[in-house]
Amino acid sequence: MRRSYVLQLATVIFVLAPGCGQDGGSATGGSGAGASVASSGQGGAGQGGAGQGGAGQGGANVGGSFVGSGGAGQGGGGGGGPEVCDGIDNDNDGTIDNVDVGKDGICDCLRIATLGLPGQWGSGDVFATWLDARSDNGAVSLNDQELTKELLDKYQVIVAQNLSEMNRTYSAAEVAALSEWVQAGGGFMTLIGYGDPTERTNVNTLLGAFTMSYGAQQILPKGGSSTIPVTGWTAHPVTSGVTSIGVDNGYPVEGTGQTLATEQGHVLLKAQEVGSGHVLVWGDEWITYDSEWTGHPEYQLELFWLNAIKWLTPAKNCQVDIPSPK
Ligand SMILES: [Ca+2]
Numbered sequence: 011m012r013r014s015y016v017l018q019l020a021t022v023i024f025v026l027a028p029g030c031g032q033d034g035g036s037a038t039g040g041s042g043a044g045a046s047v048a049s050s051g052q053g054g055a056g057q058g059g060a061g062q063g064g065a066g067q068g069g070a071n072v073g074g075s076f077v078g079s080g081g082a083g084q085g086g087g088g089g090g091g092p093e094v095c096d097g098i099d100n101d102n103d104g105t106i107d108n109v110d111v112g113k114d115g116i117c118d119c120l121r122i123a124t125l126g127l128p129g130q131w132g133s134g135d136v137f138a139t140w141l142d143a144r145s146d147n148g149a150v151s152l153n154d155q156e157l158t159k160e161l162l163d164k165y166q167v168i169v170a171q172n173l174s175e176m177n178r179t180y181s182a183a184e185v186a187a188l189s190e191w192v193q194a195g196g197g198f199m200t201l202i203g204y205g206d207p208t209e210r211t212n213v214n215t216l217l218g219a220f221t222m223s224y225g226a227q228q229i230l231p232k233g234g235s236s237t238i239p240v241t242g243w244t245a246h247p248v249t250s251g252v253t254s255i256g257v258d259n260g261y262p263v264e265g266t267g268q269t270l271a272t273e274q275g276h277v278l279l280k281a282q283e284v285g286s287g288h289v290l291v292w293g294d295e296w297i298t299y300d301s302e303w304t305g306h307p308e309y310q311l312e313l314f315w316l317n318a319i320k321w322l323t324p325a326k327n328c329q330v331d332i333p334s335p336k
């Protein structure tokens with residue numbers, strides 16, 4: 011039979027390959043993925059393993075059967091299994107790791123991190139309890155760690171909080187690493203409003219990579235006990251269903267990008283697509299406080315976060331449906 015001949019040939023090639031084979035080595039990864047699909051198409055064994063098992067062995071020039079059988083031999087092979095958080099599209103629906111068991115709108119596999127420190131003006135922190143309850147990993151606090159490709163590549167979404175407490179400024183190499191990470195598909199969001207205008211130094215250094223910044227004028231201080239509602243919204247995936255969200259003592263968003271929210275002539279939100287990635291700049295930090303979630307039924311704050319995180323998450327990765335507002 012032709013298949014077994016190919017298998018034998020493959021085995022020979024595989025046996026001969028180690029040590030010399032540049033063919034097998036270089037083309038391996040791609041053929042592993044293809045093989046996984048082919049093998050499931052033939053109804054071959056269960057799930058998962060093909061991408062890993064087959065890929066390791068460099069069967070590029072012998073096509074799918076070698077890689078598929080390699081996977082099956084490990085007890086895996088093929089696709090069509092339930093989606094799990096492993097960087098593979100296990101259920102072959104075109105999206106990697108799209109798991110949301112609680113149907114809460116936050117991908118359970120989401121890899122999100124924060125820079126800087128959470129704000130202190132309100133109570134509670136969206137990146138603590140709320141996010142923790144909706145994803146397996148929660149949010150990782152990177153605070154003032156050096157931004158390198160190695161560090162950034164662990165995450166899909168990064169949100170900059172208060173960067174004014176750092177005892178250093180970001181280097182050109184760090185700005186370049188962030189820029190390249192966004193270009194490659196990362197989602198970067200910034201917040202502001204934690205302190206006096208000098209707090210803009212570090213965040214504006216990072217935003218400079220995208221020709222965006224915060225202006226120096228503090229805007230929209232709250233009059234009484236309530237934040238000022240932002241009511242001018244432009245249709246966009248991030249603003250879908252959002253008509254009002256509060257701010258207090260923010261800074262205007264300037265530079266490149268589509269303006270998505272304004273109030274009293276001030277720009278509060280800009281969005282920009284950069285390469286395969288996304289940048290979202292919000293002119294305040296009160297959206298991170300629980301008090302804004304619990305005390306303002308007129309704000310669509312949870313929906314805003316769900317929209318924002320989904321838009322920031324790379325396409326074809328960890329994209330899950332946002333539930334309808336209750
Ligand atoms: Ca999938």
Ligand SMILES: [Ca+2]
Binds near residue numbers: 096097
């Ligand atoms: Ca997966």
Ligand SMILES: [Ca+2]
Binds near residue numbers: 109110115118144
């Ligand atoms: Ca979830």
